[in-house]
Amino acid sequence: MSTPYAKLPAWADYGLIPVINLFVAFVVAGFVVLLVGENPFRAAAVLVEGAFGRGQGIAFTLFYATTFIFTGLSVAVAAHCSLFNIGAEGQAYVAGLGVAIVCLAFDSVLPWWLLFPLAIIGAAAVGALWALIPAYLQAKRGSHIVITTMMFNFIAFSVVVYLLVGVLKPANSMAPQTRTFLDGAQLPKLNWIIELFGAKIRSAPFNITFLLALAMAFLVWVLIWRTRLGYEMRTYGHSPKAARYAGISETRIIIVAMMISGALAGMMALNPTMGDQHNVALDFVSGAGFVGIAVALMGRLHPIGIVLAAILFGMLYQGGAELAFEMPAISRDMIVIIQGLVILFAGALEHMFRPYIQAMFASISPRTVGMEAVKGKGA
DSSP: OOOSSOOOOHHIIIIIHHHHHHHHHHHHHHHHHHHTTOOHHHHHHHHHHHHHSSHHHHHHHHHHHHHHHHHHHHHHHHHHTTOOOOTHHHHHHHHHHHHHHHHHHHTTTSOHHHHHHHHHHHHHHHHHHHHHHHHHHHHHHOOOHHHHHHHHHHHHHHHHHHIIIIISSOTTOOSSBOOOOOGGGOOOBOHHHHHTTTOOOSOOOOBTHHHHHHHHHHHHHHHHHHSHHHHHHHHHHHOHHHHHHTTOOHHHHHHHHHHHHHHHHHHTTHHHIIIIISSOBTTSSTTHHHHHHHHHHHTTTOHHHHHHHHHHHHHHHHHHHHHHHHOTTSOHHHHHHHHHHHHIIIIITTTSSHHHHHHHHHHHOGGGGTHHHHHHHHO
């Protein structure tokens, strides 16, 4: 995506600016904690301790991070093609139906290692097909992708609620959810990896989907920076006119990028359904699609940054729960405020400090921001 400022060194662009934004977000959050009469330094210690201090906390942090990796990658793929996919929430939600169909049909006859690939295909296919509709409307009818994906979130919620309340709900059950998946559709846990380092875990839903998320992050990196399709997506993202001049089909690139984005969002459904609750219930996405927007922006649309940002938000979710328990004056709503501040400074105000950092680099080393070339043209 194009940027209104001169290019900084990669380590400053992808590392320094996100760290500064995150630091400012936590400073402002510290003042919010002070307003309720609590010590912000103790609150920060409890937050970090709750997320990384014990094996149980680490497992939950990585479980939440798994979900955010998928949705962050989904938003990033679309963003590289200059498409702002706000529909990851709905795409993940409706993809739960793909998981449910596969699991309910085969969990009694197939082991998990055969059922898991089928569930991946089911989730990705349904998510991609749900993203195809707004992609087509953007490419063929000029309907703005932000509006259509946002509206399709509501349609997805309504469709899933209807099916869970009626069609997919087992007989003699009042809960709006599918039946519990059998052992063939329950993914193995990865808690043993953490226990290798001496940590103790009572029970946590950290499961093999985390490895799938890391594999998808690598494949997205290959797609965006090592394939012709990725080059076409980035070209269209930088300049649609240049892409059209180069012979790149605008319709094709929009539809393909959005379907890949939808497939990644859809795979998010595997983590909570097969890896944790072992059914498809209402609100299993829990806002992860919208968090993915912040994760993608904080990660600078790069898979490595997205993985790190996802772990950060996993820390906020797990550590925030511990913080609300240990310090009752800090309610769960205040944890949401802290998360919102991180989203604000990582997203909406992402460029707030860039001009000052650029000016600092220009004064120290003009070559790093291309200032010598500008001076040469002026001469």
